[in-house]
Amino acid sequence: MPAHAYRYALPKFLYTQHNVRRYGFHGTSHAYVSERGSELAGSYKHGGWLTAHLGNGSSTCAIWNGQSVDTSMGLTPLEGVVMGTRSGDVDPSIHSFLASNLGWDIYKIDKMLNSESGLLGLSDLSNDMRTLIEASEQGNEDATLAIEVFCYRLAKSLAALSCGLPRIDGLFFTGGIGENSAYIREKTIAYLPHFGFNLSKEQNDGLKRGTEGRIDAGTGPQIWVIPTDEEGRIAKETVHVVEHEVQQAAKKPESDIATA
Ligand SMILES: Nc1ncnc2c1ncn2[C@@H]1O[C@H](COP(=O)(O)OP(=O)(O)O)[C@@H](O)[C@H]1O
Ligand SMILES: CC(=O)OP(=O)(O)O
Ligand SMILES: [Mg+2]
Incomplete structure (x- = not known):
């Protein structure tokens, strides 16, 4: 990753003396999926690709010619997209807000952000995407909102990471949610109308569990599902x-x- 992607806009000594920077996580998954996917696309480790690893923990990555150029997780896995129990990005001043208004200490706030937030926090029901999709189908409004926030924030992260790429050749979905949920893939792509993605509903809905396959309609950047192999x-x-x-x-x- 280049320094302009991994450095936080914080006092310099925190980086030089204490190694405070963005590191990223799920590297083995992003590396495997982008290499395998670009190989299937006929451009092994070439071009600009986005990956969305969507499991209990979720992260996105931008890869140019086989090298990661930016990613959504940071110093810790809390940064970035909405996850099962992690909030992803929030206003960092939430710490002083909760300390001042509710008297919470730093450990309680950290536990809340890591273990009680994300899909679980929004839905007040579950961190499990299958449970939320079922509940949403039965009319649970909190589950519906949790799914919507998840997909919107994921799309927003992919759009932000695209700034690290000279061009976008395609997008790879992976992880339990990315590999298995045509519904989440479709909803996420729908939030990226400016990128020219053209999802094939038939290919997307027809992809069998655990199989790799291309799910775009042949125009615009490619879209693939690549089961990860961490x-x-x-x-x-x-x-x-x-x-x-x-x-x-x-x-x-x-x-x-x-x-x-
Ligand atoms: N068919 C499915 N539809 C929607 N979500 C699914 C489906 N199958 C698995 N998932 C979701 O995948 C997530 C777990 O992903 P996984 O990659 O196995 O997690 P981990 O990060 O622990 O390895 C859970 O939220 C689960 O509900
Ligand atoms: C870093 C992280 O979130 O890992 P996992 O997906 O295994 O929870
Ligand atoms: Mg996993």
Whole structure:
């Protein structure tokens, strides 16, 4: 990520002396999905792609030529989009507001933002998207609003991250919600009318659980569902590190290894 994407507009010493910056999370998923997706699209690690990892924790990422250029999570996984129990972005002055008005301490506020907010907080019902979709279908207005906020804020995050890309070749959905909910995918795309996305309702609704597939109608940026493989990616990167270590050790004279 470039510094203009990872630096917070905070006093410099917090970065230089205390490493306060945006780091991002779900990196193994965004890396796997963008590589696999761009490979299926015929442009392996080329072009500009957006990824939406939507699970219990959710985040978005912008990738240019195989490199992450921006992402929605920050110093911690709390920043960014609405999640199962995390609020995502809020006005940071909510801390002083709640401290002054309700007498809450910092730990209570942090717990509320991480464990009692998001879909659970909005709906006052559940952090589970399946439960909320069912409740919404049965007329639960809080569940309906929670879903709407989730999709709107997700679209808003994708639109913001697009600023990091010279062009948008496409969007990949992944994670439990992204892989399995045609409804959430459709609602999210509907909030991005200026990007020229053209979702195929038939392909979107027809995609079978756990399968990868393209769901746009052939015009505008591509849209794909790519089931993530975080475990496979972690295994692959572990092998890479071990192989590198073995190669380095093989280069050292035996006397060095014996005394190391
Ligand atoms: N068919 C579905 N429709 C909507 N949401 C779904 C569906 N299947 C799974 N989900 C949602 O996926 C989320 C869990 O995603 P997952 O990636 O498994 O989580 P984790 O981040 O814990 O790995 C839950 O909110 C769950 O309701
Ligand atoms: C960082 C994070 O939210 O992880 P998970 O999706 O596993 O909850
Ligand atoms: Mg997961």
